[in-house]
Amino acid sequence: MSSSTASSPTRMEMPERFDPSIAHLTHVPRRHYGRWIASALILAAFAYVIKAFAEGQIDWTVVGQFFTAQSIISGLGNTIIMTVCAMALGIALGVLFAIMVMSPNPVLKGVAIFYIWFFRGTPLLLQLLIWFNLALVFPRIGIPGLFEARMVDVMTPFVATLLGLGINQGAYTAEVVRSGILSVDAGQTEAAKAIGMTRLTTLRRIILPQAMRVIIPPVGNEVISMVKLTSIASVIGFAEVLRNAQTIYFANARVIELLIVSAGWYLIIVTILSIAQHFLERYFAKGSGRRSRRFARPAVEG
Amino acid sequence: MMPIVVAADVRKAFGSVQALDGVSIEIPPGQVLCIVGPSGSGKSTLLRCINQLERIDSGAIWVDGELIGYRRVGNKLYELTDAEIARQRLTSGMVFQRFNLFQHMTALENIIEGPVTVQKRRRSEAVDEAMALLQRVGLSEKRDAYPSELSGGQQQRVAIARALAMKPKLMLFDEPTSALDPELVGEVLAVMRDLARSGMTMIVVTHELGFAREVANEIVFMDRGAIVERGSPQEVLVHPKQQRTRDFIAAVLA
Numbered sequence: 001m002s003s004s005t006a007s008s009p010t011r012m013e014m015p016e017r018f019d020p021s022i023a024h025l026t027h028v029p030r031r032h033y034g035r036w037i038a039s040a041l042i043l044a045a046f047a048y049v050i051k052a053f054a055e056g057q058i059d060w061t062v063v064g065q066f067f068t069a070q071s072i073i074s075g076l077g078n079t080i081i082m083t084v085c086a087m088a089l090g091i092a093l094g095v096l097f098a099i100m101v102m103s104p105n106p107v108l109k110g111v112a113i114f115y116i117w118f119f120r121g122t123p124l125l126l127q128l129l130i131w132f133n134l135a136l137v138f139p140r141i142g143i144p145g146l147f148e149a150r151m152v153d154v155m156t157p158f159v160a161t162l163l164g165l166g167i168n169q170g171a172y173t174a175e176v177v178r179s180g181i182l183s184v185d186a187g188q189t190e191a192a193k194a195i196g197m198t199r200l201t202t203l204r205r206i207i208l209p210q211a212m213r214v215i216i217p218p219v220g221n222e223v224i225s226m227v228k229l230t231s232i233a234s235v236i237g238f239a240e241v242l243r244n245a246q247t248i249y250f251a252n253a254r255v256i257e258l259l260i261v262s263a264g265w266y267l268i269i270v271t272i273l274s275i276a277q278h279f280l281e282r283y284f285a286k287g288s289g290r291r292s293r294r295f296a297r298p299a300v301e302g
Numbered sequence: 303m304m305p306i307v308v309a310a311d312v313r314k315a316f317g318s319v320q321a322l323d324g325v326s327i328e329i330p331p332g333q334v335l336c337i338v339g340p341s342g343s344g345k346s347t348l349l350r351c352i353n354q355l356e357r358i359d360s361g362a363i364w365v366d367g368e369l370i371g372y373r374r375v376g377n378k379l380y381e382l383t384d385a386e387i388a389r390q391r392l393t394s395g396m397v398f399q400r401f402n403l404f405q406h407m408t409a410l411e412n413i414i415e416g417p418v419t420v421q422k423r424r425r426s427e428a429v430d431e432a433m434a435l436l437q438r439v440g441l442s443e444k445r446d447a448y449p450s451e452l453s454g455g456q457q458q459r460v461a462i463a464r465a466l467a468m469k470p471k472l473m474l475f476d477e478p479t480s481a482l483d484p485e486l487v488g489e490v491l492a493v494m495r496d497l498a499r500s501g502m503t504m505i506v507v508t509h510e511l512g513f514a515r516e517v518a519n520e521i522v523f524m525d526r527g528a529i530v531e532r533g534s535p536q537e538v539l540v541h542p543k544q545q546r547t548r549d550f551i552a553a554v555l556a
Binding site for chain 2: 194199
């Protein structure tokens with residue numbers, strides 16, 4: 001009454017707001033013109049890049065010809081072998097040092113902290129060069145009386161690459177494994193102790209299998225990184241796929257073609273690994289399909 | 303009869319908090335003993351010390367006639383190894399407030415884990431016994447369910463079956479119904495009642511005074527790390543002698 005301007009819209013809207021007869025009207029979705037324009041621009045840019053590569057100074061028959069060349073395939077084999085070996089070493093060291101970091105023993109803990117600090121703190125390329133040139137520091141290696149060898153014979157490009165990549169990887173994986181172990185509820189350890197498990201059995205049967213759910217995604221990521229990191233070993237002469245591609249283009253000057261061949265192979269390996277990772281994640285997710293404790297109330301007393 | 307648990311002047315501190323302040327108790331076998339008391343009274347700590355989930359600062363505990371956690375040589379007590387402590391824990395089974403079922407294992411796998419991995423028993427034999435235990439707690443059809451697919455009450459019943467699978471002489475319950483929705487408390491208490499009737503020695507830390515009164519042979523009331531009063535349910539819960547016990551019961555019933 002006092003304010004007719006305020007009350008009149010309400011009165012006007014009332015019938016329409018609750019008009020049941022509109023329930024049968026057709027719903028028309030909103031049009032996203034902005035998205036259409038953005039898509040058109042991106043497709044145009046993409047088409048331009050494709051056209052550029054198709055018309056550019058690239059001899060695609062050379063790419064096809066060298067894609068399955070003997071030297072490329074053997075380099076690919078070395079890349080895969082190195083990825084597997086370095087990653088295996090990295091995971092083994094990672095688990096070991098993760099456990100050491102969490103150990104109550106101050107010496108073990110200190111050594112592990114130093115290891116992680118040192119190998120995460122220096123560039124991988126530098127570490128590779130140090131391993132490869134270790135003969136300058138230690139000309140001979142061995143245990144006196146048992147065996148002895150010249151360091152240059154032991155520290156082949158393969159060994160130097162394996163140690164460089166594997167030990168460096170271990171420092172990163174240690175942190176991943178540690179966070180995985182920390183993600184498992186402390187109650188799991190207590191329950192395992194209560195049924196008479198020793199610390200080691202608890203780790204193997206109860207903690208690590210559950211930590212895997214947290215560990216697998218970043219480690220999968222690191223495997224993919226590792227495939228590509230092996231290419232760094234080309235600088236110390238390890239005959240992986242990029243090194244062999246370079247050897248070929250130093251001879252025939254088809255630089256971009258050979259680099260495309262290498263890129264194609266890296267993409268193929270990484271794609272296969274990504275698929276494998278998906279299935280591995282699904283396997284270790286067992287038992288966590290739904291969040292537990294849906295029915296539980298918060299603890300009353302600790 | 304030889305007591306199943308003996309504690310002598312047990313002390314345990316967490317930082318500046320004295321959780322157990324010189325607790326001494328003897329518990330005869332075949333008995334259901336309920337420990338009640340306010341939060342922070344040390345009742346859970348006492349239970350956890352009996353199962354060596356906590357290490358005591360001083361004093362001594364014997365379980366089934368064996369000094370636990372230490373070996374006496376002359377006038378000193380030397381701490382036992384991890385493996386020896388693990389072996390000693392087999393005498394008692396433990397049921398936790400938060401169930402603590404192994405999340406990556408089904409109900410059946412949870413129950414056979416101890417018998418197969420720790421006791422190195424034949425898997426087929428362990429499975430047969432586990433199925434009998436699942437039936438006993440009324441969950442035969444849940445053998446392949448993961449903990450996340452079970453209600454709190456069902457998880458706790460599986461946890462009881464898991465503890466029983468180790469054939470313990472003594473069962474320890476640490477507030478087994480405190481984390482449950484009210485409507486799920488009954489099913490867990492029913493399993494415990496059934497277990498008590500079978501003659502199992504049970505030490506139960508609980509807030510369920512009704513259950514304590516009905517099932518317990520003896521009640522211990524604890525406050526501030528010490529045993530204040532001990533006696534039959536009638537004595538402690540109905541006619542408490544100590545003022546602190548009276549206050550606690552009044553507060554719980556209010």
